[in-house]
Amino acid sequence: MTTFADLGVDQDIVDALAARGIVDAFPIQEQTIPLGLPGQDIIGQAKTGTGKTFGFGIPVVQRLGFDPAPGVKALIVVPTRELAVQVFEDMDMLTANRPTSVVAIYGGKAYEGQIEQLKAGAQIVVGTPGRLIDLAGQRLLDLSNATEVVLDEADKMLDLGFLPDIEKIFQKVPAVRHTQLFSATMPGPIVTLARRFMSNPIHIRANDPDEGLTQANIRHLVYRAHSLDKDEIIARILQAEGRGKTVIFTRTKRAAQKLVDELGDRGFNAAAVHGDMSQESRERSMAAFKAGKRDVLIATDVAARGIDVDDVTHVINHTIPDDEKTYLHRAGRTGRAGKTGIAVTFVDWDDLHKWALINRALEFGQPEPTETYSSSPHLYSDLGIPEGTKGRLVTAPKTQSVKTQRSGRGSDAAASDDAKGRRRRRSRSGGGEGGAAPGDATVQTEEKRAEGGGTHDGGGAEHHDGHPAPARRRRRRRRPTGATGA
Template structure:
């Protein structure tokens, strides 16, 4: 393996990488870094999860120097908020031993913190097109000195319709600059963009472009599943031997939240990332997943490119993706950094035509997915699920919480088992308390309801009609207070001039 020192990377950046356990370079880094460090424009093409961020990030940080002047000198444009956060964290790590400041600029968060960092002199900006144009239009972001420019995930920007915004951003950049463009695929509009805004770029492919359509280190399993059985199937898959962090993709935001609730009820530690969540909630959920506090993440496609976690072992497609590109983007969350992974796709009966197109495009040779249920033996065999596994697990904290919440209902169940309903049980308790009151002489003075209406809720009637005492004995008022205490209160009112009984 080629080390970063072999590629000419500065020692302080090597130390920052080593602190993260990164010592050897990936093929895309080996090919791009030596050319990009002197200032050559680069078009980097490689499948997801192959280290493209360090491929462009190391040259950007190193070219700015150890102590760059305040002000925006480098701009990295990404298509989604989640990817902005991920790239920001990686670039900030690379610059951790330098006086270089990095800021993330994206929507869904307050302007104030981002503007404050810009005014403080941040030199590297990582941002999404919309917020970048917004701040630049307000003259809060000056890009005229950004001589280092990177477009990351350019094909995704094309899919999201960001190319007009990219052209607006390039108009605000200096004419002389060092530009890098990275993309998993190179459709025609991206090639045209590169020709317009790059100077004699070198096109580098980390591998053959046809390789990796179905990555060799990812095992692809496809099942024709019933919609009402999917949750049960997923719950059993999550108990497979060797299952680590797992990403589940759903088609809609509602389906994502419903699955989070369902898996949480079954005892799994699941989080979500989807468009109905606030940006802060999405970031917290993603951070918990990366840190291992949650081992299941349920996401819609908008978050797919921002899930950059090396130890994802399983990806589950709750519904079949729309096309082969979307499929590759989803399953690319596993099998990263040379590790192996498992991709599982559920195909509904009405989506068989979609799967047929994906199967043909990726040459899977699986035109007819096996009909699969949660009890199917081949499901257990394919995924190494222990025999006898059911779709629900129980953890100690959750069990204790359930016991605390359900203590009263359990008592009712126990009473019912003895042939006594819960209401009868309560009446027996009140009768025992009333008997105890009789023993100490705490009875009404004349055995009847007090005449003072202030002691009786309005419109409730008297105790002798069955609304006040539990058994007509006159020993216990409906509010549970002893008769003697009520008698003393009545006498005090009489002394103060209140009407006396019988007046």
């Protein structure tokens, strides 16, 4: 294996990587770093999870020098907020032993903190196209000195319709610059973009010739499942032997939230990332998943490119993706950093045509998914699920029945009811013989306030502000027209 020191990387960066247990370089890094360090424009193509971030990040940090002058000198453009956070964390790690400052610029968060970091002189900016153009348009982001430019996950930018925004960004950076473009796939429009904005780029593909279209270290299982049985199947898969962190992809935001609630009720520690959540909530969910506080993450495709966690063992497609590229990006959340993983896909009866296209494009050789139910023996044997496993953890909280809630109140509740009854009887008794003393009226009023009574509940002659209640106007009954007296 080739180490980063062998590739000519500065010692402080090597030490920063070693502090995280990263010593050996991946194939894409071995090929791109030696070319990127002297300033060669690069088109890097490799499957997701193979270390592309360090492939472009190390040359960026090293080319800026140990202590660059304040101001934006490097720009890294990414398609999604989650990926912006991930790339920011990696770049921040690379600069841990030098004064270079990194800032993440993306939507869903307040402008003020990002603007303050820019004004403080951050040298490396990681951002999404929309927020970058917004701040540049307000003249709060100066890209005129950004001589290092990187486009990460360029094919996803194409899918999201960001190419016009990318062209606007390139108009704001210097004409003479070092440009790197990294992507898992390389469709025609991306190649055209590279020709327009790059100078004699070298196209590097870090794929093993015998690997095929999918990663060899990921096992793919495809089941034809009934929609009403999917939750039960998933709950049993989550109890498989050796199951670590798991990512479940759904097609819609509503389905993601519904599945989070369902798995939580079954006793699983699940979190969600989808478009209906605030950016802060999404970041908290991602942080809890990475830290191991939650071991199941349910997400829509918006988060597919930003889940960079090495120890994800299972990816489950609750609903089949629309095309083979989306499938590859979902499945690529597992089997990262050379580890093995399992990708399970559920195909509804109505989506068999989608699977036929994906199967043909990726050469799976499985045109007919196996019909599968939560009780199917092959489900247990395929995934190593212990015999007798059910879809609810033993420790899952059981919902208390309404009948139990009504009839099972303890002696404390009964005593409280008795005390309230006595207070109500005392408050009804008037002054005089056998009744409450006039001085008790204030006490009764305070008791009612403590019980949650209104500001004027009719129990006294005055409002709580001390003024007497207004006299009620008596309503006269009108006689019918033409009526005569007795």
